[in-house]
Amino acid sequence: MAAIAGRVCVTVVLLVCVLGGQALDLLMGTTTSGNSPSTPTVRCRCASYPNVTLCSWPEPPHHPPTHYVATYSERHRQSVTKHCHLVQPGSSSSDVISASSSSSDRLWHCHMPSLKLLTDYIINVTAVYSGSSSFHLSSFMLEDIVKPDPPVDVTVSPRDSKRLLVQWSPPPTWSHLDIFPLKYQIKYQRESRGIPRSYNLGPIESNWVVLKLKPGAYLFQVCAKELLNLGECSDWSSPVKIAIPRTR
Secondary structure, eight states: OEEEETTEEEEEEEEEEOOTTSOEEEEEEEEESSSOOOOOOOEEEEEETTTEEEEEEEOOSSSOOSEEEEEEEETTEEEEEEEOEEEOTTSHHHHHHGGGOOOOSOEEEEEEOSOOTTOEEEEEEEEEETTEEEEEEEEEEGGGSBOOOOOEEEEEEESSSSEEEEEEEOOTTOOOTTTSOEEEEEEEEETTTOOOEEEEOOTTOOSEEEEEOOSEEEEEEEEEEETTOOSOOOOOOOOEEEEEOOOO
16 A cells, blocks of 8 residues: 655555464555665564563665664553664674574564563564655564574484484573473484484473484484473574494
């Protein structure tokens, strides 16, 4: 939908799409007196339930805005609006935040501390350009966007001639393991022609498992998920390779 008044054009796009545990995109729009600016594409994630919530978006590579304005509020108390703590690309904080991301984009981050549980929030990210602006409005609930960082220190070692010991450590960014435990899934396959197989660990199992496999070279990866199935599993850890030799 577009409206023109004088030399100013206002474009608004209503979005009604939900993808898995992503935030619900509500509205995108631009206000411009010249070329149409790039609209922020915002994705939100809770990497440590419930205290570490970040919404991120890539900076346009060719014509970046002069600055961003990011605010959030409870959906049913929109009169009480708070400003996000913005972390710009290239800063030391951004490097730490983006370390677990596979994206090559220059990402801006909006940090929202101490959000309430079981509460709908609305975030509004506005990109301000010279003579124009664009915005992205989306809604989320913490429980829908939980996604831990991948497990770390994954190792695979032979237990005997037919069994392998797989071990790992929880993601260090997950702060409250004693209150909000994680569960894990192991994915493994033969290096050359194998079909991926998975092994799910129950809530009371430790950070290790012994698997009995046939001789061959295997790749192992581990992902972490909140114990009560909030959100989605983390990205897979980096693959670890090991070979089980044939015995005579």
